[in-house]
Amino acid sequence: MKTLIVYASRFGYISDCTKMLKEKINDQVDIIDILKQKPTNLNEYDNILIGGSIKMGAIQKQITSFCVKNMEVLLDKKIGLFIACAQIKSKDRYIKEAIPPRLVKHASDIQCFGGEYRNEQLNFFEKKMINLLEKFAEQNNSDRPGPIFENITTFATVFNKKIDKKN
């Protein structure tokens, strides 16, 4: 059994989550940052976990393309989906817009790991955007981003059970 994690991260939060996730999966795990490396030879893997982060309502386009391009192969494997976002209440909508419905239906688990604003990494426009998001959250009494590390544990637990069942 072998598991592949394919992820995309803009400011490093989901990248850190991916490393934590790897430690919790009871399997040999390889990680690919899809923004730097092309995932090849998916047939080597029994399980594939796919995740990205939301900016201006959208996941990285490389994640969507990966899912669309490899749809048939992915439908043959155990898969799990995860995202980072600030507005946790919108997670289902973000997933729906990012991932083809057949794959969403096929996924063993879908989790939101929360999110984090890493101000030191943001450019001028991104900082402005964050100010708007913060204002919106304040006015609407809605979510402010924060890590939800327990969802990484839950995700890994659900996935480990699926892997055990397959054995």
Ligand SMILES: Cc1cc2nc3c(=O)[nH]c(=O)nc-3n(C[C@H](O)[C@H](O)[C@H](O)COP(=O)(O)O)c2cc1C
């Ligand atoms: C410029 C910017 C725009 C963002 N836009 C959204 C958004 O539209 N919806 C949302 O829920 N979260 C949004 N976020 C929150 C990110 O999803 C969150 O900061 C996440 O942790 C980023 O993960 P990453 O560092 O792996 O890219 C935004 C963050 C930034 C910095």
